[in-house]
Amino acid sequence: MNGASGRMGYRQHLVRSILAIREQGGVELADGRRVQVEPMLVGRNEEKLAELAKRHGIEHFTTDLDAALADDRWQIYADFLVTKARASAIKKAIAAGKAIYTEKPTAESYADALELAKLAAEAGVKNGVVHDKLYLPGLQKLKRLVDSGFFGRILSVRGEFGYWVFEGDWHPSQRPSWNYRSEDGGGITVDMFPHWSYVLENLFGRVESVYSRAVTHIDHRVDEAGEPYAATADDAAYAIFELEGGVxxxxxxxxxxxxxxxxxxxxxxxxxxxxxxxxxxxxKIQPRNATPKPVWNPDLVDEIDYDATWVDVPTNEVFENGFKTQWEDFIRHVVDDAPNHYDFLAGARGMLLAEKGLESSREGRRVDVPEIAVEGAPDSVDAPAEHVAAPSLAL
Structure with a gap:
């Protein structure tokens, strides 16, 4: 687990996913067997790794990534590094024949992301990319509505994401400063468009074109050391996506x-x-036979209580942490050859959409988003035989 001491790597992937899986006795496979996980922490700061290992009862940690990759005990390489450092580390893991699971974006550019998909396909290593939004309870409920035909013909999707990130001067920022420097791989388009890519394509249809305006509203911020810096990356993006089927x-x-x-x-x-x-x-939902009939009249107060006209979709099952659930799915993919559609190619599609969004913003026009494919990796890649069945799994 490379980068498990970082914000996302620690909270979501180590504590709430891998350690939670270990605590529950591993992952149940299709035939009822269980496969247990054992983490190896990799990072640059040995003292910090030692503290994390002691805190959580983890036996293995190292600052030597190459040595960890050369050790046959560790079957999965998991990457939670900053985007700038990700592709080079993943290439090492591919060369070492590891199955690979990574945060998104998979690389700083679409070309690099597509290269990773090609290299993984050629090497025959299984690979997965975090698609956590699809595992959210709200979006799982929404997916069921789509699958049930509730909407009839879907016309449009409108989404709002975001919050105020403090500038760091009078109050510490709640996001790392590199997020606001384009030279360090920052920017909300690169961060969020890969998410929108897989959310849209898995719920509503493939993105065929994008028109976007990416802006830097706040051009100066203060970093973790209290030093002011120029914010060179976009902190807001306003986009229209055209999907297959006319949505x-x-x-x-x-x-x-x-x-x-x-x-x-x-x-x-x-x-x-x-x-x-x-x-x-x-x-929450509003079917057509329960839709109110507003009439525009600015001279009179509107008496309709619009909030009251919606009905909550009940929570009929227990939804676990989405990161943990996807980890379990990926482990089943590695050990049991279960399906996995959230691979490096999906990650490349996300980075392609981000680049097309930035291109649209620069040129002030709608930009087509082409379909892409990698020979030998339509959705997932078969792993070498030695990774297919094992009584335990080492990360």
């Missing part, structure tokens, strides 16, 4: 917006037979 999606992404909605991300889906509003956890 129009409008998504605003911003780290410079104050929240006046139920959750930090919210999607409204409108169809001929009904509409839904979904967030991280909640989802």
């Amino acid at each position: 129009i999606a409008q998504l605003n992404s911003s780290w410079t917006v104050r929240v006046d909605r139920d959750e930090l991300v919210q999607f409204q889906v409108d169809g001929t037979h009904g509409s839904a509003v979904a967030g991280l956890f909640g989802c």
